[in-house]
Amino acid sequence: DAGVTQSPTHLIKTRGQQVTLRCSPKSGHDTVSWYQQALGQGPQFIFQYYEEEERQRGNFPDRFSGHQFPNYSSELNVNALLLGDSALYLCASSLSAGANVLTFGAGSRLTVL
Amino acid sequence: GEDVEQSLFLSVREGDSSVINCTYTDSSSTYLYWYKQEPGAGLQLLTYIFSNMDMKQDQRLTVLLNKKDKHLSLRIADTQTGDSAIYFCAERGDSWGKFQFGAGTQVVVTP
Numbered sequence: 001d002a003g004v005t006q007s008p009t010h011l012i013k014t015r016g017q018q019v020t021l022r023c024s025p026k027s028g029h030d031t032v033s034w035y036q037q038a039l040g041q042g043p044q045f046i047f048q049y050y051e052e053e054e055r056q057r058g059n060f061p062d063r064f065s066g067h068q069f070p071n072y073s074s075e076l077n078v079n080a081l082l083l084g085d086s087a088l089y090l091c092a093s094s095l096s097a098g099a100n101v102l103t104f105g106a107g108s109r110l111t112v113l
Numbered sequence: 114g115e116d117v118e119q120s121l122f123l124s125v126r127e128g129d130s131s132v133i134n135c136t137y138t139d140s141s142s143t144y145l146y147w148y149k150q151e152p153g154a155g156l157q158l159l160t161y162i163f164s165n166m167d168m169k170q171d172q173r174l175t176v177l178l179n180k181k182d183k184h185l186s187l188r189i190a191d192t193q194t195g196d197s198a199i200y201f202c203a204e205r206g207d208s209w210g211k212f213q214f215g216a217g218t219q220v221v222v223t224p
Contacts, residue, residue, distance in 0.1 A: 004155075033210050042117070042201055042214030043156070056210050090155055100144045100205065102212060104155040 004105035006091050012111045013081050021076040021108045025093030032074040035090040086112045117215035119202050124221045131189040133218045135202030142204040147187045150199045197222045
């Protein structure tokens with residue numbers, strides 16, 4: 001049973017570019033949340049998608065946007081990249097929007113030069 | 114606002130017990146969690162406790178919750194070298210889906 005899968009695992013971009021990260025939730029899960037983990041810090045909540053809509057959002061600018069598809073997979077888009085966007089981006093899935101357990105993927109490591 | 118704090122580093126000898134501490138500020142926390150992160154990997158859920166419980170034991174892991182003091186601890190019995198990792202405390206309050214994480218405690222197990 002595949003867990004949460006994310007792609008790509010690593011990528012390098014330059015300032016001002018745009019990036020798209022992808023996530024497939026664990027089988028049976030319908031809710032996807034995205035977290036940003038800067039080096040040496042804990043994950044910070046970006047947003048959560050359920051039923052193809054953004055349900056909750058953390059303290060992140062509009063440059064961060066997302067999408068959820070009918071098969072529950074999700075994308076995270078970041079526009080106008082800044083050096084400070086360099087981080088590990090973690091996708092987590094759960095059984096529902098109110099579920100009390102998150103299952104995390106291995107993350108996508110973004111480096112902005 | 115919500116805040117979760119942890120000590121940054123813990124060194125322990127193989128075979129000893131480890132205790133990792135965490136404090137949180139959100140009085141509406143419903144669930145509290147311990148996650149483990151190994152180098153280059155995502156977060157692995159170790160255990161979690163509902164806020165109306167004081168203690169939960171799961172094999173080598175014991176979680177203690179003092180809700181009055183907003184203090185959570187994780188005890189690992191018979192610590193092994195494979196337990197070397199970063200451990201994150203997290204809480205979920207009223208907002209579904211939003212987990213608030215601490216900065217993590219790096220645990221180093223020495224032979």
